[in-house]
Amino acid sequence: MKEIRISDYKVENHLKLSEAKTNVDLNADKKQLENALEDTRKQLGKLQDTLYAHGKYAVLVCLQGMDTAGKDSLIREVFKDFNARGVVVHSFKVPTELERKHDYIWRHYIALPARGKFGVFNRTHYENVLVTRVHPGYILGENLPEVHSTEDINERFWDKRFEQINNFEKTIAQNGTIIFKFFLNLSKEEQKNRLIRRLNKPNKNWKFSPGDLDERELWDTYMHCYEDAINRTSKPHAPWYAIPSDDKPAARLIVAHILLEELKKYDDIKEPELDPEIKAKISEYKERLQSE
Template identity: 70%
Template sequence: MKTINTADFKVTAPIQLKDMSTTYDLDADEKKIEKELEDIREDLGDFQNTIYAHAKYAVLICIQGMDTAGKDSLIREVFKDFNSRGVVVHSFKVPTDLEKKHDYLWRHYIALPARGKFGVFNRTHYENVLVTRVHPEYILGENLPHINKVEDIDGAFWAKRFEEINNFEKHIAENGTIVFKFFLHISKDEQKSRLLRRLDKPEKNWKFSPGDLKERKLWDRYQECYEDAINQTSKFHAPWYVIPSDDKPTARYIVAKTLYDTLTAYKDIKEPELEPEVKANIDSYREQLKDD
């Protein structure tokens, strides 16, 4: 199986999504890829324990992608070997009435992982510069000052949102949160195939909504908005990774390896040492237990 450099998927300069492949050849069959994923997710599970014990970093993993991109199944497969107490997945839907009474970042801020823990955002704060940009009328529901009609939502409005998101991510990164942002990049043809599978397989029918077809007609507009969002907000402290995702096992492996390679590069993340007095008396404690 091909050895990959996960930095190849990181966005460090402006991109054009139409020029980026939605496929990647790992030079291995599906069974081999799944075995490699199994190994690396076990390593990630072990490293999770170290981060938990170290308790000075949190890890935030943001996952975005078009409908059918494979977000749910990727989360299930990549984090399968994590201790459930150390990882929390948040799936952000349409904002509730309570959430609309706060600024758009509030519900994401209160869902951030604590130090020592992993948080996974399935759809993220970027919905506020993606879905709302494709459908600017949704912004009116936020009841913002000075925004009374769609025409009030201009380029300066979106530029301000990007600035706010960058500031939000910089703030949490400076305070100990390691941020990963993954865009699961699929082709329009692959989305068509996955939507058809939802219709053809009775057990998948529940995943289908007629709204999926309406949104599919806006494919090009979504691609424009994703591209702009990625280019505006891929920063050193919070980089975007564009993951070829037409093949789900390949995408899962690349994401898992990116997490592992990046996190294990933090040489200060290690289990805390025992207090000298405790360490010096380990043999005594052991004898006390044996004699108990």
């Protein structure tokens, strides 16, 4: 199998999505990819146990991508071997009435993982500079003091919003949250194929919405907004990774590999040392239990 090099996916320089790969050949068949993922996710599961015991870091995994990019199945397959108490998944839909009464980051802030846990955001705070930028009328629903019409939603507005997002991520990173942001880069042709499969399979029909086709017509606009958002917010403390996602098994393995290898760099994440007095009496405790 071809080596997975994290530098091939990490956004450290200006990203041009028109030139970014949506498919990658890892020189492995589907079974080999699945076996490699199984091994990697088991290692991730063990690492999460240690993270939980250590209790000083949280891990936030952000997933963004166009409809059908594979976010749901990636979450299912990559985190399958985690202890259920150690990972919490949040899928953010249209904001509720309560959520709209707060700033747009509020609902994401209160969903952040506690120290010792993984949090997975299926769609994220970036929806507020993606969907709302494509459909600026949605911003009016936030009832902001300085926004009276879509004419007020100008470049200065978006500059301010990107600054807020960068400040949010910087704050949580400085307080112990390790941030990963994955853009599942799907080709327009593969999205078409996946939408057709949803229509052809009765048990998948429920996933289809006519609105998917309306959004698909705005593909180029979405790509512009994604490219701008990624380039403005990929920082050393909160990097973006552009993952070729036309091949789901390969995309899952790449994401799992990045998580594992990057987290291994935190060599201070260790199980806590047992209290010396307790450690010195382990044999005594064993004897007491065995003599019952």
